[in-house]
Each structure stands twice: as C-alpha cells, then as structure tokens.
Amino acid sequence: MAGNTFGKLLKLTTFGESHGEALGGIIDGFPAGITIDFEAINNDLRRRKPGQSSIVTQRKEEDEVQFLSGIFEGKSTGTPIGFLIANTNHKSGDYSEIKKTYRPSHADYVYEQKYGIRDYRGGGRSSARETVSRVVAGALAKQIVPNIKFTAFVSAVGEISLDKKYQDLDFSIIEDNVVRCPDSEKAKQMEQFIKAVKKSGDTIGGIITCVIQNVPIGLGEPVFDKLHADLGKAMLSINAVKGFEFGGGFESARMRGSEHNDLFNEDGTTKTNFSGGIQGGISNGMDIYFNVAFKPVATLLQKQDVLTNQGEIIELQGKGRHDPCVVPRAVPIVEAMAALVIADSFMLNKIFK
Amino acid sequence: MAGNTFGKLLKLTTFGESHGEALGGIIDGFPAGITIDFEAINNDLRRRKPGQSSIVTQRKEEDEVQFLSGIFEGKSTGTPIGFLIANTNHKSGDYSEIKKTYRPSHADYVYEQKYGIRDYRGGGRSSARETVSRVVAGALAKQIVPNIKFTAFVSAVGEISLDKKYQDLDFSIIEDNVVRCPDSEKAKQMEQFIKAVKKSGDTIGGIITCVIQNVPIGLGEPVFDKLHADLGKAMLSINAVKGFEFGGGFESARMRGSEHNDLFNEDGTTKTNFSGGIQGGISNGMDIYFNVAFKPVATLLQKQDVLTNQGEIIELQGKGRHDPCVVPRAVPIVEAMAALVIADSFMLNKIFK
C-alpha cells in the first residue's frame, strides 16, 4: 500500500486498523513555537466521536489522543509530532462469518484481491475509524492559520436540503443540533428522517458544505496543484465521498459567461463569487466554499446478499452499531482535511511569492 | 510556483506560457520497450486543436509535437521523454491594454498578487494552451495500458443534457459531430445552442462524462490516494473545471443504502454499479465513470467591466478568437488526465500486490 501520506510541506502520515492496537500518525513540517491548544483538538475529536447522539452509532470509542513527540512545555518544537489513539473498544468478537464474506459496497473484496490478505476485523484499514487521525492533524493545522475560519455543516440529508445560501445561515447554531445543520427547522426534519431511516434498518446519504473565510490572496499552485484540486482530492479521500464541487459547481455548467463572471470592485474583491474564492487555482481573498456528497453507509441492519470467498452468494443479517447517516460525524473530518490543505498551501506560499 | 509535476511513478512535468517560445514537458517513468504510436498522439492533439469546427476558436495553432529524447528507433528506452510544441502563432500584438487590466474570472489579478509579475500575453501560464502538453502525455500514457479503454464525451451544454445512461449510448459516433456527443439529436441541439450563444458574444458551460472500461481489479491506494481522489484531482486541475462526481455522484447523497449498495454476482462483478467501478478507493473491475463540470469561458466578446492596476474599474470590449464553449475541445484533455492517473496506478500496483 502506498499513499498514507497527505500534504506537501505539512505532511500527515497515518497508520492503524479499526481493531488493531492503535491508530495514529506523524505530522512532519509543523512549524516551531506554536502554543498548542489541546482543548481545541479534543473538541474536534468529540465532534467526530461515536455515541454523541441518538442518530449516530452507539459504539463507545474513547478517542483520546496521546502526543508522543514534537511538543515541549506546551509548544511545538518543529520536530515531527507523533500521536496515537489507542483502540480500547475492540472486542475479541466472533469473526468467523465476516472472515469468509465480502459485503456489498465495502472494500472487503478489493482488499483481498489487491493484497491477498486483509485484517477483516471491523473493516481493518478501510474503516472510517482511520479518519480519527485526520481530525487530530486537522485540529493542529487550524492552529497554524488561526485567522482563517473553517466552517463545515450538513446541507442535505437525502432529499431534505437547505434552500438558503450560506451567507444567510447562522453558523453559531451548527453545534446546537445533532445533525450539525445551521437551519434549525431543517435540522429537525433531517433528524426525524434519519431516525425513521434507522428504524427501517436502512441508511441515507447527505451533503456537507464547507466555507473557509478570511483566506489570504495567493494560496494554491496554478497548474496541477490548483487550490481547489487539492481541496477536491482531500475531500474525495474521505470514506464514502462521491462528489466535490466548489463555487458555482455543477450549476456553473448550465450558466453563461455573462452571468458567471465575477465582476471586480475597485479593491480587488468581486461583486459575486461564483468562482468560490479561487481564480486559476489561486485564492483571491473571497470566501472559499464547496460541497461534498456522501453516499449512504453500506452497512445495513437488514438481510443482504453477500459474496463468500468460495464464490457463493449467501444471505447475511447486518448487525452491530453503525451510523444510519454519516454526515453529522463527518463535519469535523471535512474541516480537518480543509485545514490541512489550507495550512499546507499557506506554508508553501511563503516561498514562491 | 510549485506543482508543475503530476503523477507518482509516471511523472509529467510541464512548462510553457501561451505566448512564450514553446510549451512542453518531460515524462519520467515511462516504461522501456514500448513501440510508440505517433499517429495516436497526433490524433489526440488534433481533437484538442483550435480551429477544427465553427463552434470552437478559429485561432490557428499547429500543435505539432517534437520529441527530443526517450524514444530510439521507434521505441521507448525508459529514459525521460522530453517534448515540445512550438508556439508558432504568437503575434507581437498590442498588449498595452491587457498589461494594465485584470479581466473578471481570469487569473490575471491573482497571478499579479501572488508573483508580483506576470506574462500578460494571452494569459501566460494560466492559459488553457498549457493543456496541450497534457494531451501529449496522456496519449503516451494510454499506450502503457493498451487494453484499457478511455472514452470521454460531452454530456451537457448549458441546459441541454443527455437523458440516456452511458451504457445506452453509441460511443462510435462521438467523433462524428463537432460537439463530441454520442447522441446525434442532442449533438445537433447543442451545436445550434453554442452557435447562438457565440453570436450573442457570450459563452456557455457544460459537462463531460468519462468512461474507463476494462480496468483491472486493484488499482488505487486506499487511504489518501484513493483512485477516485486522484482522478478527481486530475480533473479539477484542468482549466475551468468546477466539479467532479463519480459513480452515483451527488445523486448518491439522496439515496438509501438499500438502493445504493451494489450486490455481487458470484464472479465478483456487481449487479449495479453506483460505486462507479471503485470500492474503498480501489478499482473493482467494473466500469469507472465520472462527470466533470466546466464553467463558461470567462472571455466574452462583449463589453465588460475590468479592474486596472491603478484600482479603477473601466469598460473593456472583449475581442479575439475564443471558444464559446470549452467542452468539445476538452474531451481529449479529460481522457488524457484519466489515462495519466490510470497508467500511474497500474504501474504502482505492480509493486504492492
């Protein structure tokens, strides 16, 4: 396997399987002399944690991060930050069934084909539990660029979606509801809907919108590493993500240039922002905003046909504690990946300007 | 500037400005011993070339590629392939106006802010002319994986979009119409629409769909470098792209798990393919398919407000030879970037299995 490192100058490398000893990572390139806000890190971990509310999985994972290096007397020293999150909740369960079967729309089958071996316990490396390391790193990345504000929220669950623009929403209420939606009416509908879906043993997809404010002009490298290309890759690397659009997004494809062009004000800001804060791959100082589409969770609490390693189709009853809808818990993950990209671009931009 | 290299093992590094001496690149990591099909490369260049039809820009660019190394007696030697495309069409025009102004939704302003200097002639490095090097490299990448079939086509222009699934389309007619749409009725409508838009001095967005067939199981690295994350980054790095979705895409966000899960057949193939040929970041042998949204071209043949480097807003009349709609010419670019990602993954997969 390759590709367990993310970033150019601010580099996060992660390890860990769902039911192994621990998950964790190393952040190389973190600048020296930053006073670490541990509470902010713990807060983002709490937001990602299972068992927060009735609409997310009831698994108990402590998700306590332990820092092993790179921080001395409360400050970053510039050396790599090693950290781990112990897997305290892995039971020595009965894996005889899962060991021999490939669940639909999971990575079981392709892992076995690609590696000839897999840690089948709880999905192994393909488990979304892997994102806990991203949240730790993202929470640290935010501290490199304290003036930049990252706000992600749920903008759609199934057919229920926000009908307001992000500018008209009250971000301060996002954490007040279990869905993490900045429209309390919609939040209630979404919550009810997720509960109903859960009751039927089914799952549902959703969309997260992320807004990045107060971004300096000049972040991003204008050819292959366009700022939105790096953001897109970051989002598409999150489990269950199926699509990414920024600024006008897919709607831009239906528009004319005369509508879509963002006319300048005299100070270099623009009157509209279909560009989504990025021109030619470079941040232009306007808000960056994008949408990330998540598919419904593949693990159902229903009977489902699965493939065995003997090439047979058998019926298997899904069980366990799983999320009926992934988006509420994915909000801090989207922010974390956005922060990693922006902090990295910020550091790179110090050189080439 | 950083980020002029794309790929992990098959690495394309490009250079060149719109009106400089030449554009070109170096492909490192191209395997030895492949008999190069030069006609295939020229064909892809022809498809990207300006002046092919009445709905694309009438600029004349020869776009003849010259190979400088890495090929000996018709075969690749394994050494880096250096190539260039001379800029034969750059006129010593009058740049006094463009030099001082920043066009809306172009990269003029951010380049100047980021670098303090820019080659203002024809957009410099931010010009889509840069993609000519990608097409050369992509055409070579296809030859590394000759059994894999890359097919991109226009699936929407403004509000006009295909209503058939890709499986029901006749790919053999894509190159028979100037729009590159595999539905001749829709192609005609699109062509008429683009002509009308052009006549009004305006531009229009569109969507390209790409289908990759006959992909072996196992391509892609399952954490940060998921196959679809790399494809997404590749597409988002193309000029004017605003969104990327694969498989079920944004529609997946509205679906339930019981609908969206792709049940297995006994041979490991799946009955449906909402996954878009990729599970957990790894190809599963089914068709890979994705959509790429392009915004309308920012250069209008109308009067438009622009910003000057003195901080004034003035009116400027757009002129020159520009595409009213970028998607017909972007079809080979989408294929090229897809081929670069797939060939790279293919090579990487030789090791880690």
Add this chain to the structure above:
Amino acid sequence: MAGNTFGKLLKLTTFGESHGEALGGIIDGFPAGITIDFEAINNDLRRRKPGQSSIVTQRKEEDEVQFLSGIFEGKSTGTPIGFLIANTNHKSGDYSEIKKTYRPSHADYVYEQKYGIRDYRGGGRSSARETVSRVVAGALAKQIVPNIKFTAFVSAVGEISLDKKYQDLDFSIIEDNVVRCPDSEKAKQMEQFIKAVKKSGDTIGGIITCVIQNVPIGLGEPVFDKLHADLGKAMLSINAVKGFEFGGGFESARMRGSEHNDLFNEDGTTKTNFSGGIQGGISNGMDIYFNVAFKPVATLLQKQDVLTNQGEIIELQGKGRHDPCVVPRAVPIVEAMAALVIADSFMLNKIFK
C-alpha cells in the same frame, strides 16, 4: 522541520526525541503477505542497544519495539506498519545547566538558531537515539529481500585499521567481539584502545565497512538517484558520519583507467570490482561495498568550554553515560540504512524494467 521521511516506495517516517514519551515510525509501502521474523528485529535492536559491553555506554534502554498496525496474524497486510519504542529510561534530571548552554560540535546551537526553541533534554531530536527507529525499519526491510546479505563491520578505530580486503575476512566472527570487527587480532587492539581513550575521558572516531552480497542486476536509477548516491545519502544521514566512499573510493582518484576498469568475464561478471558493484548508478550483480567514516563522539567526560545563551564562554564538566566510540553500536544502523535503500530500489525496479 522537514525531511523525517526516507525512501521512495518503501517509506520510513520517524518521530521522537531522546527524552520524550516514545520514539517510533511508520513504514508505508511494505509489501503484503510477508511472514514477519520478530526475532530478527529484536536481534538488530540488541546489537544497537546501549550497555552491551564495557566499551559502549552503560545507559539502560530497553528498546522494546511495539507494533501497532500493518501486521495481522504474523503477516504483513500491506497497510502501514506503525511502531513505537517507549522511552522508559528518561529521568526527570536536572536540566538547568544544559538548558542554557550550547555544547561544542553538538546541534544545540543550530537548533536554537533554526527553530527558536529546542527540547534540550538529552539532545532531543538530534540525539542518536533517533536511530532506533531506523534499525526497526531496516530489520523489516531485510525481510523484503531475504536473498540479499547485508554485512557491516568495524574496519577502523582511530589509527588502527584492517589491512585485509573484505574478501579475506571471516564475517562469521563479527559478532564474537565487542568491537564488531572480523579480525580478532585487530579487534583486541581496538578494544584496548577504546578502553584507554575512555579512561582519559576522551572519544575516538572510526570507520564502518558494509558489504552487500547477492544483489540482483538492475537496482538503482541512473541519473540523480544513482544507487550509490542513495546509499551515500542514507549513510551521511546517520549521526556523526563525515564521509562515504564506495568501490575504489578516494583511492580511485589516484588511479589510471587502465588499472581501474573492471574487465568483463563472458558471463557479465567482472574480473576486478573497483566499481563496487555499481555501474552508472545501477547494480551490476557484483558485491556492493562501501566505507563510512564516523567522527569521534562530541560529548567528552572532561572539562570543556561551552557557549551560553547569554553569549558567554564557560567551562563545563562533561558527565553521564556516553559512548567513547560510536562505531560498534553503529554497525546495525549502517546495515539498516543499506537495507532500506536496497529494498526500496528492489521494489522500484519491479516497474521500470
């Protein structure tokens, strides 16, 4: 800080300070399906460990490695291997003196200048304790290429050096003496000499020779990543290393082409091996051999002038448990770095041939 990752496909990223919680690393790119020989890893750790004999430091470090991921039921799964070595021996000592002073020929001063902050306890990240992670990774790397034999040994301590060619030495006795020298007479002299140097509160430099046997033809990339350039960088990245030469080495500079050229046998082997097993950056199947020069340890058990952070020179009495000569314990480190380079090249060579 950057540069805590080593390798192209087999990537080792390390973290950890001398007196922090733990040291450790992540190995990304380790192939799947290899049955891990844990005893071999522990053996290499034992060889590097302090307190093995009277001529090395008497510090007690347990150096027990804990694997956190990537290994399942005794086999590698292809996922990243996370590991750590807890720092069990760090005493809450009195650091008030060292905190304010910069020791000569240590990294204290440059760390403070570069980062504005340093973990002064035991040298922090600049401590050779960092190499423990390299030994773990190197021991794993050897298991990727089990047919290739890595043998490092001490060939000089101060003025005492081997006068035989490596072909005339008995590698089987290397571990029989505390110096790790394959000539028992010389080993005794070296041991006596080190003891005498130690008694005087001084330290002494030395040379390690490494021989790599049974290397397949074709490893190495012939331009910037020549096999010997990668080996050289690997060796020069080890603490206290001042020089690297391979094959004829510095002696080649005094030779004529007619002496130095390695004439072929009919089977492609060569009659002589001044090339050191590498031609044009590519292994040619002959033994690879090289020398690595280590400076004397900078920490003396004598009084020495040091610089304070107030810009004063004061006298400081060196104390503690330190190596009088680093080469006996560095033998497994040299092997480890050699194994990382060779295994990485071996993997890369699978693709480009």
Add this chain to the structure above:
Amino acid sequence: MAGNTFGKLLKLTTFGESHGEALGGIIDGFPAGITIDFEAINNDLRRRKPGQSSIVTQRKEEDEVQFLSGIFEGKSTGTPIGFLIANTNHKSGDYSEIKKTYRPSHADYVYEQKYGIRDYRGGGRSSARETVSRVVAGALAKQIVPNIKFTAFVSAVGEISLDKKYQDLDFSIIEDNVVRCPDSEKAKQMEQFIKAVKKSGDTIGGIITCVIQNVPIGLGEPVFDKLHADLGKAMLSINAVKGFEFGGGFESARMRGSEHNDLFNEDGTTKTNFSGGIQGGISNGMDIYFNVAFKPVATLLQKQDVLTNQGEIIELQGKGRHDPCVVPRAVPIVEAMAALVIADSFMLNKIFK
C-alpha cells in the same frame, strides 16, 4: 527509469541523450522577480564545455542554452523555466560495433540488463553530457542566493595533490590555468601529468574540493535530509564520482573528540571547523567545504577487452575524442549541484524557522 528530478522545492527535472535531438530540463519552483544574469549562465557552460584546452576532449559542442519559458522581459516570472541545449554535433557515425558490445566500467551492460534496450550512441542517457543541464540549473540556482559564494577547484590529479588548506589558497587564480587549480605550481605539474597520461592513451582520476562561503545559519533538515547528506547525494549523482567527505572527512575517523570538537567563540562562530560548517545536519554559518573523488575516465584510447551481446570477449581499440581526466571540466558541475542543494535548503528554511 525514475529519478530524473532533483530537489525539494527548487526542482530540476532533466531529459536527454548524448546523441538525441537535445538535452534540457525544467526548473520548477524558481522564485519570481529575479533579473536573470544570462552571461553568468553562459560562463558556467563555457567552463564545462569540451574543447577549452589541450587537456580536455576536443569534441566541439556548442552548448548554447535556449530558454523556452519562465522568463519574461529578463525576469523570472515564477513559472517553470524550460530550457534546452540542442545536440548539434551528433554525427551519423558508424555504431555497428558499439551496438553489440559492452565497454568495461561503462553503463552499457547494466542499461541493457535493466531496460532491455539502450540508445548506444555515445552512451545515451549515461553520458556525462547529461550534466550540461545541471550546469544551466546550477547557474540559475546561484542567482537565488547571490550572497553565497560557491568555489570549486581541482585539489588532486592522480598522486599530485594540494598540500595547503583551502584558506591559504588564492581562489582568484583558479580560472587562470586549464586544470582549475588554485596553486599555480601544482597546476603546472597536474597539466604536465595529464598530458603524459593522455599521450599513453590512458586516463587518470582526481579530486575536486568545494568551498561554500557566507552561508546563513539554519539550512538543512536535521534527520534524513541533513544538509551534508543532500550535498553528498548531489555529488555522488555526478558521473564518475566515487566518494564524498565534508569537514574533517575520513580524517575525522582517526581523531579524538578533544581534538575534533570545534570550540565556540562568544559570537557563535567556532575556533576550528572540523564540522565543515554543518552541525547535526544544519549549517552553522561557518564555511562549508567538502571533497569529491572522481575515478579515471573509463574510455581509453588503447586496446581493451570488451564483452559482446553474444557473451564473447573481444578486443576493441578505443577511439574518439575523450577527456583524459574529468576533473577540470567537472569543477562547474560540482558548483552547480552545490548551488542547487543550497538554494533549495534556503527556500525550505523560509518556512520552518
């Protein structure tokens, strides 16, 4: 083939075979706004050029560099600098002999084994002609750090070597003699010796010393990417190099700590400089100096046994225009590689401090 890119932020990628169309490269990461001194580039090319004097090869290569991008109105724009050097001198010679034979101590045999194919004309990619691109890039790199002074010179040819320390030499006379040695007496001896060696159809090795002055404190990354490890790799990547040592070098291995430690002055400089300007991988502001050993050129103007691709040993008479001693022409190459490493470290250091 991989590894045709050198550098982390300042990245040089090269292409080109000895007798192909052209050699050249792309420099990505070159900062914007630098007024390019073309004369300085041409001067370094002239120093590397064949045919400068009677002791170097009499081949005529124009070595004129053509810049294709990245420079506008005399200044760098920040975009990648593409450049090429046409191969004007390649004759359509008779290659029937060389095609079938592998010369001793050349890369012919290993290329054929590794790639299954090779451009046999003049050594192809393994020719030292490849270094022409390095000289162009190095001359540009020097302009990023104009205050840092790079001085390389010949310090030994065969048994004739300088007996003075570099501090006692007059660098201003280096270019006054054909050997590029800053001791006119020794220079004469060396010149006579090279002529005698040449007359006998033989070749001779040598050593180049490089001194880098006025380096700021803090360059280099202290673990795997120690400044001297990167310099070492850079030097070892030059054709014919067999060894690298910096500061005390191999001599350090014979010294005691009490002799070798560099005691501080109150201003942070040191009284001695056995460290060679680098502590713990980080520049300390003192002069950086190192030696690079070159083997004798493998091409002799004598009869020599060669291997054929039929597995036979036959006698071949060496002919053509070749250097009897490579070091005089390698002086600007050593400087170029040093400048690439230092400028790269300089840029990286802007971020992590």
